[in-house]
Amino acid sequence: MTAAPRRPKVVRFYALACLFAWTPWLLVAVGGGHVAPGSTTTHLPGLLGPMLAALLVSDDDERRRLLRSMLRWRVGRTGALIALGTPLVLVACSILGSTLAGIPPAPAQLFVYPGIPRWGAAPVLLVALIVNGLGEETGWRGYLLPALERRHSPLTATLILAPLWALWHWPMFLIHDTFRGFGALTLLGFFVGIAAGAIVLTFVYHRTRDSILMAALWHVGYNLSSATAAAKGIGAALTSALVIAWAVALVIRELRAARRGGSVLRPHS
Numbered sequence: 047m048t049a050a051p052r053r054p055k056v057v058r059f060y061a062l063a064c065l066f067a068w069t070p071w072l073l074v075a076v077g078g079g080h081v082a083p084g085s086t087t088t089h090l091p092g093l094l095g096p097m098l099a100a101l102l103v104s105d106d107d108e109r110r111r112l113l114r115s116m117l118r119w120r121v122g123r124t125g126a127l128i129a130l131g132t133p134l135v136l137v138a139c140s141i142l143g144s145t146l147a148g149i150p151p152a153p154a155q156l157f158v159y160p161g162i163p164r165w166g167a168a169p170v171l172l173v174a175l176i177v178n179g180l181g182e183e184t185g186w187r188g189y190l191l192p193a194l195e196r197r198h199s200p201l202t203a204t205l206i207l208a209p210l211w212a213l214w215h216w217p218m219f220l221i222h223d224t225f226r227g228f229g230a231l232t233l234l235g236f237f238v239g240i241a242a243g244a245i246v247l248t249f250v251y252h253r254t255r256d257s258i259l260m261a262a263l264w265h266v267g268y269n270l271s272s273a274t275a276a277a278k279g280i281g282a283a284l285t286s287a288l289v290i291a292w293a294v295a296l297v298i299r300e301l302r303a304a305r306r307g308g309s310v311l312r313p314h315s
Contacts, residue, residue, distance in 0.1 A: 096185020133267020
């Protein structure tokens with residue numbers, strides 16, 4: 047009964063998230079700009095779109111919930127291990143994969159991040175966390191996921207969210223060097239990767255006491271392993287494969303838990 051009036055708000059959220067992202071991205075495209083690791087041409091303003099949309103469509107109570115979640119760092123040892131430990135494993139696997147392939151990355155390349163100038167590790171990580179991490183996760187996991195979960199199971203809600211998240215990225219294919227190089231197989235891999243990332247992030251968000259901050263940290267950590275100058279080729283492919291495998295394992299466990307009336311993705315439901 048309480049979910050029905052929320053559907054227009056979800057539609058408004060998504061429309062605004064696209065408007066706030068696509069406007070600056072299309073302006074970059076019109077200007078002939080290309081985004082690459084370490085480039086001064088940037089897509090970062092658009093990444094704030096989901097956060098701005100969520101804050102605008104929320105009422106006062108929802109807005110306070112979002113702001114608290116954006117600052118929630120007390121998530122327990124298990125939550126911290128999941129949110130902070132697994133990205134470190136992915137980064138290590140990315141470096142190891144590239145090294146074994148004969149193209150070992152320099153440590154500084156980990157912090158050559160798409161759309162951020164080469165400012166060094168600390169400034170790059172801070173900007174990435176605020177813009178890429180909180181900018182996206184406040185909208186996708188903080189606002190849209192709970193809204194969908196009012197009507198659907200965590201897995202169904204995630205599978206609804208995933209294509210919306212993927213579609214939101216489409217102007218990147220005009221401006222981002224990585225996206226511009228996609229062929230048919232890599233495009234399919236992108237959609238599979240988005241779905242897998244959405245499943246893992248649902249798990250991370252709920253296992254960290256619904257912390258947007260922890261989801262944002264995981265998101266940025268994963269990007270370090272897959273989207274920086276250190277993660278070209280085999281490194282990015284390896285970490286993407288690991289996340290897909292993790293997502294498949296979560297889905298299998300979720301389906302088994304659902305038969306017993308439980309949930310792995312949202313254990314406190």
